[in-house]
Amino acid sequence: MKKYIYGTTELGEILFNCLKECNIEIDGFTVDKEYITDNFLMSYPVVPYDELKSSAENGEEIGIYVCIGYKAMNENRRRAFKRIKADGMKIESFIHPSAIVKSDSIGEGCLIFEQAYIGPYTTIGDGNIFFPKSMLSHHSNAGNFNFFSVGCSVAGNVKIGDNCFLGNNSTTKDAVNIGSYTLLGAGCYASCDTNEYDVIVPARGQILENKRSIDFI
Ligand SMILES: CC(C)(COP(=O)(O)OP(=O)(O)OC[C@H]1O[C@@H](n2cnc3c(N)ncnc32)[C@H](O)[C@@H]1OP(=O)(O)O)[C@@H](O)C(=O)NCCC(=O)NCCS
Structure with a gap:
């Protein structure tokens, strides 16, 4: 089966780095034709998505x-996921x-770093x-389609809906x-339940006027 990374942004590069480290081979990257700015990324071909779709329609097995x-609160990822599945490719x-995963069940297409x-x-x-x-x-x-940023910490017995974004070092x-x-x-x-589309922010750190680091330590 041929395998491609859908997406040529930094996230695609990060996954590429991990796959390489784990000796998992890919055949290239893919995005919609209009988003292709370079025919190669990391020395791998960037293939227009429609070409892969046609190959899948012709019976070739393709994994994506x-x-x-997390842009648009993960909605773009959700749409891409549904479309790729509908086009007959494997997610x-x-x-x-190095991840520790003791989950009872994990859905398709999760990326766990x-x-x-x-x-x-x-x-x-x-x-x-x-x-x-x-x-x-x-x-x-x-x-489904949540994004857990670096170092976020969710305690036990929490229920998280869909398309949430948990910022780095947030604590639930x-x-x-x-x-x-x-x-x-x-x-x-x-520290409490949230409704759909709620935003929680911490108190902001502030830059002290007229102070310099070397005044302190
Ligand atoms: C919450 C977050 C999305 C806000 O984004 P931002 O770019 O800092 O927002 P802005 O500074 O443009 O502020 C937008 C508005 O929200 C308010 N706001 C943002 N953060 C606030 C805070 N901590 N306290 C009070 N008000 C805040 C601003 O005052 C502003 O209000 P206004 O529109 O009335 O002027 C951002 O701080 C954040 O946490 N991003 C996630 C970073 C992250 O975890 N990345 C990991 C990627 S792996």
Whole structure:
């Protein structure tokens, strides 16, 4: 089976780096023709998506890693995922060998990067991305197409809907419900249930006027 990374942004490059490290071969990258700016990325061909679609229609087996990030609250990734499936291609998943994944069930097309931790008795839907050192603790459930940024920490018994974004180092209290399309800003503490499309942010750090680092340490 031929395998391609869908997406030529930094996320595609990050996955490429991991796949290479794990000796997982790909045949190239793919995006819609109008987004192709270069015919090669990382010395691999960038193939117009329609060409792969035609090959699939002609019976060729093609696997796709969906490498679309969190823009539009992960909606672009969800759309790409549905389209690729409808076009008869296989959605690939990736779990880095250093990740600890004890989940009861994981959906299709999840990308789980270095040292992510997914605890026991958890369930994970489709198209979720777990960046390095993100954590989803025991008995928690995540729906589909969520993005867990670097170092975010979700406690036990949490229910996360779909298309959420959990910013880096955000912390989610145990046993809360995080509504779909919730945005947890970097470094915030989500201590209560959220409704759909809610945004939680932390107090902002501030630059001290008329002070310099060497005044302190
Ligand atoms: C929450 C977040 C999305 C806000 O984005 P931003 O670019 O900082 O937003 P802006 O500075 O343009 O602020 C937009 C509005 O939200 C308000 N706001 C943003 N962060 C705030 C905070 N911490 N406290 C109070 N108000 C805040 C601003 O005051 C502004 O209000 P206004 O439109 O009335 O002027 C951003 O801080 C964040 O956490 N991003 C995620 C980063 C991350 O985790 N990346 C990981 C990728 S792997």
